[in-house]
Amino acid sequence: MTPSPQRRWLVYAKGFTLALILFTATAVSPVQGENSFDDHQLNLCEFIETLEFNGTNANETVQWQVGIGPRTPGSEASALLRANFTTETEQLGYTVSESNHTSHGIEFTNLFARWNSSAEDADQLVLSAHYDSRNIADRDANETNRSLPVPGANDAASGAAVLLELARLIPSMNLTYDVVIFWNDAEDQNNNYTEGAKAWADNLTVEEQERTKAFVLLDMVGDADLQLHNVHPGNDTLKERIVIMAEDLGMVDDVADCAGQPGEDILRYSTTVGVLDDHVHAHELGIPSIDLMDTVYGEPKYGTFGTYWHTMEDTPDKVSAESLAYVGRLVELGLRTNAFIIEEPPSTTDDDNVDDEQHQSTPTVVEHEEGNRALSYVAMFAFFSVIALLSYVEWASKRR
């Protein structure tokens, strides 16, 4: 039986449509791998039931840090913080080390607590936050305060505290990869930023670079009015996974969480903010990196990270156990579901075009966009092509 030319056209059109749909589906769906996040994301709600992160504990660690005084590099408070974090993580079974550096006349110390999984040649994940507090409150409204060191409750006792609380949970997680908890120093001194993270990246061996599947940074994550923005630069896969997890955790405005409750407006990834933070040095090495950061602390104020930022107002009463718990649970979920183990070749990123003049003290809102625009265009194009083709075939066959 030989189909008529019109029929043959229709068959071709249907075949083409099917191919297009399959192609689009393949392009859009993530790569599946054993024990990967793509497997686990189907059961995120089950994982969420097992989360143990305790925001009250983390908040106590924030208060303790502020209580010991400004943690400026080389200070007694800085040494006391390291001594305490070292004692606790060593007791938990971590291998703890320090590295000393000097840059721009600042002597500083990075602190590392390594959790080794039992797997051989394991991948590793680096979780980082800065533990130094800024030496000058140069954004304070009161001029006489501007030479004083900030209390640094949110910037960055919050991130350092979330890491310590996660350190308490990691040993019982049975992870198949190593975790390096990296409390970096000298992020925020005078006009010198991210010195500790840069020193770490500069001294990373090629073997360590290749083993490091992601660099996850926490900065200013304790704000009682928590809003996490889409920080540029950052790895797209990590960002997509953060959004997926945050939705189920009730951190995305009006999106139902696992309990069916509408989410809070915490993860606001429609707002992209350019921040040259600690994660940039890993990012430049091609390590998938992300910065979880609240870029509006206090009231929004143009050209700053909010009215409390780098002022004497950065005190523990502005930080909440609830906010610390949201971020802690998000990262804990990521740890348990392998969300931060990114198996992709080093990206020849096209998002490296960050203005060199931006740094942690001069935020820029890069752009506002809703969802993944590029992907929507592909899907829309495919959809309309199919409609157009079918209409044409329909029209052509009727015309004969």
Ligand SMILES: [Zn+2]
């Ligand atoms: Zn700061």
